[in-house]
Amino acid sequence: MKHAPILKWGALVVALLAVGLVPLPRRGVQVRIGSKKFTESVILGEMLRLLAANAGLESAHYREFGGTRIVFDALIAGEIDAYPEYTGTVVQEILAGEAAPDEAAMEKALAARGVGISKSLGFSNTYALALTRKRAGDLGVASISDLKRKPELRLALTHEFLDRGDGWPALARHYDLPQRDVVGVDHDVAYRQLLAGEIDVIDVYSTDAMIYRSDLVVLDDDLKFFPRYDAVWLYRRDAAERHPELLAAIRRLTGSISEPRMRELNEVVESRERSESQAAAELLDEQFGVNAESTQTSWTRMILGHVGEHLDLVRRSLLPAIVAGVALGVFCQRFRQSGRVVLASVGLLQTIPSLALLVLLLPVVAALGYPSIGEGSITAVIALFAYCLLPIVRNTFTGLEGIPRGTVESATVLGLSPASRLAEIELPMALPTVLAGIRTAAVQNVGFATLGAIIGAGGLGQPILRGIRLNDLPLILAGAIPAAVLALLLQFAIDGMEWAVVARGLKGGRPPQE
Amino acid sequence: MLEFHGVSKTFGNTTVVAPLDLTVEAGEVVVLLGPSGCGKTTILRMVAGLVKPTQGQIVVDGLELDERTLRDVRRKLGYVIQEGGLFPHLTAAANVMLMARHEGWSGEKSKQRLAELVEMTRFPADGLNRYPSELSGGQRQRLSLMRALFLSPRLLLLDEPLGALDPMIRAGLQRDLKAVFAQSGATVLLVTHDLVEASWFANRVCVLEAGRIVQHGSFSDIVEQPASKFVREFVNSQVVTT
Numbered sequence: 011m012k013h014a015p016i017l018k019w020g021a022l023v024v025a026l027l028a029v030g031l032v033p034l035p036r037r038g039v040q041v042r043i044g045s046k047k048f049t050e051s052v053i054l055g056e057m058l059r060l061l062a063a064n065a066g067l068e069s070a071h072y073r074e075f076g077g078t079r080i081v082f083d084a085l086i087a088g089e090i091d092a093y094p095e096y097t098g099t100v101v102q103e104i105l106a107g108e109a110a111p112d113e114a115a116m117e118k119a120l121a122a123r124g125v126g127i128s129k130s131l132g133f134s135n136t137y138a139l140a141l142t143r144k145r146a147g148d149l150g151v152a153s154i155s156d157l158k159r160k161p162e163l164r165l166a167l168t169h170e171f172l173d174r175g176d177g178w179p180a181l182a183r184h185y186d187l188p189q190r191d192v193v194g195v196d197h198d199v200a201y202r203q204l205l206a207g208e209i210d211v212i213d214v215y216s217t218d219a220m221i222y223r224s225d226l227v228v229l230d231d232d233l234k235f236f237p238r239y240d241a242v243w244l245y246r247r248d249a250a251e252r253h254p255e256l257l258a259a260i261r262r263l264t265g266s267i268s269e270p271r272m273r274e275l276n277e278v279v280e281s282r283e284r285s286e287s288q289a290a291a292e293l294l295d296e297q298f299g300v301n302a303e304s305t306q307t308s309w310t311r312m313i314l315g316h317v318g319e320h321l322d323l324v325r326r327s328l329l330p331a332i333v334a335g336v337a338l339g340v341f342c343q344r345f346r347q348s349g350r351v352v353l354a355s356v357g358l359l360q361t362i363p364s365l366a367l368l369v370l371l372l373p374v375v376a377a378l379g380y381p382s383i384g385e386g387s388i389t390a391v392i393a394l395f396a397y398c399l400l401p402i403v404r405n406t407f408t409g410l411e412g413i414p415r416g417t418v419e420s421a422t423v424l425g426l427s428p429a430s431r432l433a434e435i436e437l438p439m440a441l442p443t444v445l446a447g448i449r450t451a452a453v454q455n456v457g458f459a460t461l462g463a464i465i466g467a468g469g470l471g472q473p474i475l476r477g478i479r480l481n482d483l484p485l486i487l488a489g490a491i492p493a494a495v496l497a498l499l500l501q502f503a504i505d506g507m508e509w510a511v512v513a514r515g516l517k518g519g520r521p522p523q524e
Numbered sequence: 525m526l527e528f529h530g531v532s533k534t535f536g537n538t539t540v541v542a543p544l545d546l547t548v549e550a551g552e553v554v555v556l557l558g559p560s561g562c563g564k565t566t567i568l569r570m571v572a573g574l575v576k577p578t579q580g581q582i583v584v585d586g587l588e589l590d591e592r593t594l595r596d597v598r599r600k601l602g603y604v605i606q607e608g609g610l611f612p613h614l615t616a617a618a619n620v621m622l623m624a625r626h627e628g629w630s631g632e633k634s635k636q637r638l639a640e641l642v643e644m645t646r647f648p649a650d651g652l653n654r655y656p657s658e659l660s661g662g663q664r665q666r667l668s669l670m671r672a673l674f675l676s677p678r679l680l681l682l683d684e685p686l687g688a689l690d691p692m693i694r695a696g697l698q699r700d701l702k703a704v705f706a707q708s709g710a711t712v713l714l715v716t717h718d719l720v721e722a723s724w725f726a727n728r729v730c731v732l733e734a735g736r737i738v739q740h741g742s743f744s745d746i747v748e749q750p751a752s753k754f755v756r757e758f759v760n761s762q763v764v765t766t
Contacts, residue, residue, distance in 0.1 A: 420609030423572045438613045513613035515655025
């Protein structure tokens with residue numbers, strides 16, 4: 011009885027942690043296939059998923075994980091079992107020059123990492139530089155060497171191409187290119203900027219549908235800089251042993267897709283005539299007579315699915331952050347010296363760019379032996395948790411600080427123990443401020459959680475990413491609008507909670523006249 | 525009932541309370557009188573265990589105040605401050621009865637005690653379900669007094685209990701307060717800068733200047749035979765205005 015209020019807070023902590031920390035059961039999947047964040051990779055991933063499913067394997071496809079580093083790390087960590095890659099990328103980026111670019115050496119170096127590599131799928135998708143036909147005509151350039159004469163040209167290159175070993179720095183050296191106006195942008199954005207005339211040259215993949223649709227000129231690699239980028243499958247050798255059907259499916263796909271056919275597939279997806287899944291199913295049908303059931307989910311189901319994933323991210327990050335944030339806020343107020351350090355650290359966490367935080371966390375989470383990528387990964391959850399802390403810690407601290415000294419001392423002299431004082435006087439009095447902090451954290455959290463899609467954690471960021479890739483405004487809105495609605499609903503819910511739990515005496519009444 | 529033996533308090537180089545020796549007998553009302561900054565509030569806060577004396581000993585009802593006895597000493601205290609120190613998130617009744625649950629009182633016993641105190645302090649009965657923010661200043665001080673008296677303390681500590689009130693309300697509460705002191709039988713240590721309050725309540729008055737008792741006696745002694753220029757000026761300044 012005496013400790014009832016303390017027990018009530020304890021029960022609340024247990025409830026928040028229980029609801030926040032319990033993972034949802036993961037789908038039972040035998041084979042996990044990954045793909046990178048561009049159309050072709052997603053189509054190829056979908057192809058293998060359909061073929062493996064057709065061979066009786068329970069398989070899932072984690073679409074558009076991100077760049078090479080993230081997807082390959084996921085393969086090594088066992089988060090995925092296979093993903094489509096290009097030989098040039100394997101040599102230059104993954105093995106970073108440690109193996110000679112011949113097949114045997116590559117195979118050996120990958121085998122040392124437990125990774126197998128398939129034969130070519132039948133087409134090569136090499137890097138190239140491109141301009142609009144009109145601009146190329148005006149400038150009179152047809153090969154990369156011609157760029158030497160035009161130092162004023164503006165280049166917009168993908169971040170990956172800018173940074174990788176076989177990318178821009180090596181290309182510029184190889185051709186002795188003088189351009190200095192080089193910016194890094196997203197691939198899909200670069201196309202739009204190019205067509206708008208804001209930039210002159212972009213990097214493209216040779217199977218990009220956009221090259222033909224937008225009538226771009228691909229510059230001739232006259233000094234033979236770019237290596238071959240044959241499309242292949244990388245897979246975990248242990249997964250191939252466990253599921254021979256997977257290896258069989260991969261082998262069936264080798265040599266099955268020509269470069270023009272791949273370009274067509276990219277085109278029908280990017281023009282939104284077909285989904286990635288439908289395009290993949292079409293190829294399987296014409297090549298192998300396999301009648302694969304392409305997955306075509308309705309918009310409502312798609313959005314609801316992503317809302318569910320999104321709420322799961324919010325639940326697993328926000329609820330533990332409420333417990334930790336309030337506890338840290340109390341700590342900061344009780345222990346001023348260490349508290350200052352805590353407040354500063356929590357503030358610092360928020361200044362780390364969210365994308366950087368995600369990528370920095372990946373190897374840490376993987377090293378700890380937790381799923382770092384994909385559905386059920388805790389990387390995004392940890393990042394979101396970290397971002398949530400500041401408003402909650404700061405508001406708890408401020409709320410406690412705002413209690414008049416006389417009130418706290420009266421409670422002390424009345425004989426309340428420090429724990430009872432916190433449970434019965436201080437936390438209830440600070441509650442409106444604490445709830446305001448939680449509300450800020452929740453709204454931020456819903457927004458940040460869209461970034462989870464970058465590492466395959468799902469959520470409403472996924473339609474946004476896909477929409478950007480496919481230049482599909484309705485798809486972007488299908489992610490953005492529910493996210494905004496979710497943030498608003500959460501805000502209303504917390505407002506409602508405040509109305510219900512904050513004592514009338516704290517809401518400011520008017521004292522009567524005597 | 526309450527003894528100070530060489531009790532002093534310094535903050536850094538500043539002496540707030542010079543070594544103090546004082547004994548307050550049971551049932552006495554002693555007023556610490558002086559301008560702001562004279563150390564009177566610090567003396568009260570040392571008795572409440574909120575400020576630790578730099579030197580000396582405080583004995584409350586035979587218990588020497590230290591870390592170990594703090595709980596038991598506080599059990600004997602009632603504490604009322606100028607702003608009331610009420611809990612804004614609790615109703616008037618809950619403010620008063622907060623400690624009853626911690627003491628394991630039955631609901632019946634608590635209600636009975638509450639009814640006694642409502643009558644003693646002349647708190648309006650319909651105000652019991654209101655929150656402090658819904659009460660007037662005078663009602664809030666009566667409430668604060670009820671809360672302090674609930675567990676029948678042996679020693680009441682009051683820090684400018686009427687300081688924040690309008691003159692009219694003040695007069696009424698002042699009258700009731702004196703009745704409450706008599707009825708409760710508690711020993712009272714009251715801090716004020718107000719000469720009228722001192723004259724109204726005090727059996728004995730201690731005038732403080734810069735942390736030191738400069739005069740000690742009945743109220744009439746202080747007014748009629750001020751012991752120093754400071755006391756005379758302090759008295760005159762208020763006689764003129766009141």
